[in-house]
Amino acid sequence: MAQKKAKKGELEAQLSAAQAEVRADGYEMSIGELISIYEKGEIQISPRYQRLFRWSLDQKSKFIESILIGIPIPPIFVFQSSDGKWELVDGLQRVSTLLEFRGVLRGKSGKRQVASKLSGTALMPALEGAAWEGTGALPEPLKLRLQRARIRVEILQTGSSPRSRFELFQRLNTGGSLLTRQEIRTCSVIMADESFQTWLEKLSSNKDFLDCTKLTPSAKERQRGVELVIKYLVFNLVEYKAEWDLHDYLDEGVVSLALDKKFDRVAEEKKFKDVFNLINKALGQKAFRRESSGRIVGSFSDAAFEALAIGVRANLAAIAKKPGTLVAKVADMWSDDAFKKNTGAGVRGTTRIVKIVPFARAHFK
Template sequence: MNAIDHNKIDKDLLVLEEKLSENDDINKQPPDDIISFNELRSCADLLRMYTDNQLKIDPDFQRNLVWTAVEKTRFIDSLTKQLPIPSMCISLDYKTDKRLVIDGLQRITTIVSFLNQDSWQLSKIDDVDERLSGKTPEQIKIDNPEIFSKIQNLTIPITVLRCDYSKKSHMEYLFTIFHRLNSGGSRLNNQEIRNCIYSGNFNNLLKEIADAPISKNIFNYSKPNLVSKKTKKNVKPYRYQYEELYLRIISFSVKLNDYDGKLSKFLNDFMGDNRDASLGETQKWKNNLLKTLEIAQKDNRLSRLSKSVNEAILFGIYMNLDNSELESEEILIAKITSLLEQPEFSLISLKEGLASKDKVIGRLSKAIQIFE
């Protein structure tokens, strides 16, 4: 077997794991009862839907793809000059009248900011209308009210997907649409999409664990903005990889025997089924994960291991939390070392089937056995 140097993550394995987090293994035709239609909405309409809580604008799920102030300013300038604006895509849950932005989040966010925040300041740049450059909406309304009114009344082409958020087939379709339509320049990965379309108690739990200091300390990460305020340089964006790690641990702890090799669909289904889980249930999962991390932090190698290996280590501990021996640092490190030496975790074995049914169940079953 080709053993792994656990002091250095294999680059090819890292690429495979990243691709796995971006793979859409849902291959179905659009549900017959989803209706797609086109409409024109004024910028004022978009603001009204937002203020009435009918339109969800949650930049959190795309926080690493946020436009710069200059890009926002140029977009507002494009509106005043009536330059062609790409069509946006919004899903509409006809049962609740709630809307979710699928494509066009930055454009809609910019429109809402301009119309709704008097103190929001546009960038001072040479290639935009001088009546906008460096001004706030409040100044524009006073000095050039016709420009503000023009933007309010300007209509934007929108494709609307009329669907039912309570139907699994509809949410699967929206997941695929996110994969295909997102045009922010950097494609969303699966967990970033789940964070948007499966919002609720369970999603909040995943974010709380990933935000916990113990998680950041173990895996040596932070959640930076797109641009560092100190250096003004781009920094590596956070891509919800640890939310997905914790999702995998919880979902496999509950439904490992139901796993069929389609990881994306398996995780989507679990999030969809548990998006509004009771606070009691989510608190139980949270407590168990935090206890798992408290035990795992005794071994400082985890930040140097691949996601698949860390998944197995944390899963093995999670499923054996009643084993008091794991409280011993010496015993824990010995068990992790034993796991790393198993053939299921050789480089060849991992590369052969990161998400295949037999490989995943084999790795996780071995982890349960080792940490017993």
């Protein structure tokens, strides 16, 4: 009985602590009011965050059509800063679609983007080609209907912990989203410390890193380079917790680094450059791909990247003295039974990481 009471007390204490982390409020407003707030600069959409706005024209058009026929709009979530302004946390695609259709959405330069016209409106074919103004402008009654449609705004208020914004964003976006997990992670880092995301992107544009990873333009567009930089940092600097899956590890790890006031970006950037300069000079594009008879025969291997990122960094000084040994070490790695067993098909990401970290540090020693 005493144990049950203690357990109940522990749960209640944890619930109170978790609730204290988030201070929330919310109310409904018209779309017209939301657009007015945006035009006054009272709701912010980070330029980096806005880059992820990529609904197709059909998706945007169906959303506008849905509002006109009366389908309820899911709520958006914002963070309220100390000056009372809002930062969009969730609802990017919906809000950006409304702003773009109205012709008020601003790009990175601050200039208004070209207003879109509707296309593919299956339930109201007469809306095809409709715009807010000019040729094919919506009739006034439909404009008023769109302006007056209501949307609920959930507000994460000032006083919430620094981690609350990215926690909220991740919980809202980890299921059924059009964003990749790395793009969600990018938004989380921006919310924790935008300058840290800038730094990650700087590392991902390092020439040696780009040369040896040789990512496709599509992979770069979807933040693949930043994801690899995060793997390098997190696997080397953040201790793994048993309850995390691989995504949790990267999510929690990178944000903990972003929020760590003692994290030395200058020193870590130098080490990053040294590691990938060494890898690129010794191996080039063969670094993270299987090789046979002097030719690359496999695609990019995350397991190989993780092993080298961990092993070379851990033994940087020794390898730098004899960089020629790295080629032989990598060749041995591909044929090593432990590496093959823990990186093959069907091996869970977390299992791979738990095994690959000690393996890499020892193998490249």
